[in-house]
Amino acid sequence: MKKNTIFRRTVMPLLMAALFVSVSAFSQNSKDKRLIEDSKESQAAFVKSDSLMQSLFANSYGYVIFPNIGKGAIGIGGAAGNGIVFEKGTPVGSAKMKQVSIGFQFGGQTYREVIFFENQAALDRFKENKFEFAAQASAVAVTKGASTNVKYRDGVMVFTQEKRGLMYEASIGGQKFDYTSF
Numbered sequence: 001m002k003k004n005t006i007f008r009r010t011v012m013p014l015l016m017a018a019l020f021v022s023v024s025a026f027s028q029n030s031k032d033k034r035l036i037e038d039s040k041e042s043q044a045a046f047v048k049s050d051s052l053m054q055s056l057f058a059n060s061y062g063y064v065i066f067p068n069i070g071k072g073a074i075g076i077g078g079a080a081g082n083g084i085v086f087e088k089g090t091p092v093g094s095a096k097m098k099q100v101s102i103g104f105q106f107g108g109q110t111y112r113e114v115i116f117f118e119n120q121a122a123l124d125r126f127k128e129n130k131f132e133f134a135a136q137a138s139a140v141a142v143t144k145g146a147s148t149n150v151k152y153r154d155g156v157m158v159f160t161q162e163k164r165g166l167m168y169e170a171s172i173g174g175q176k177f178d179y180t181s182f
Helices: 002-025 030-049 053-059 120-127
Strands: 062-087 090-117 156-181
Touching (some): 030 053, 030 156, 062 156, 090 120
């Protein structure tokens, strides 16, 4: 009887902990793992364009990186992309971004985007899917020194970096996000 009690009190909790750790480690599928790698490459590209962004990545409460957003328009436009959400530098989930815009616009482009969260409340708003950008929200195009004078607004700061394409645009629209935890 003592052996059974010892087993229940020591070995069983260890087995349960090992099972939990192994399930957590494999909860990210191969698509998520590739997206994490793409996000880290995008982070390096942002820092390469503006080395001051390194401190934003290091000091923000969290951030979401969309490494590849596709955008196209002829009058009515749309954009979409998938990204990874980081909390204190650790990947915690994935996000989808969708955008619709109306106005004078023509062309197509791909770009990357990073949204920094100043504090836990701002990140929690994003994770609860209560977060979207209206037409008045602005993103800063990353160039050398671009991050120097940018300030958080409502707990967020947004940067974009064009990858390729050409877009003529005078439009209004908004971005909507959907978060899924790992």
